[in-house]
Amino acid sequence: MYKIALICEHGASTSLCARKMIEAAEKLGIECSIAAYSDSQLDNIIQDMDCILLGPQLMFKQEQFKQEYPEHAKKITVINAMDYGMMNGEKILKDAIALIEHLK
Template structure:
């Protein structure tokens, strides 16, 4: 099972997006675990999850988090702002899955 986490400042705005991503995954019959985790929980989460997507409000941490994740051979990317703003669970799920395949 693939494990994806969305990282934002407090973990609240992304929890709505997580629900939409879970619905999109269920519609496709995909088994994924998706969580919203506050930026302060990144260190622990990157060890437990396969990939991380950052919410727009923490995009400034992208380079730091990518470097940290690279040590574990994992990927971190920023969520496309348009997909985030529209709470497009399909697109954000696709973005996470493409990182897992890359």
């Protein structure tokens, strides 16, 4: 099972994106756990996640997070802004899974 966290400043704008990803996972028969969190919760969840997806609005914090969590840096990435804007849950999900598989 893939464990994917979407991160934004308050956890609100990524909630819709997480729902779209969950719908895509169900449609494709992919077993995963996907949830949206505020960036203030990152410390509590990062160890348990296979992939950390930052909302495009947090792109400027990517390097900061990678420095704060060097042992998890490779699993932190920013969601493609076009896919995020279109709420393309399937594409975002497939990109996340590709990253997770690459890290194995």
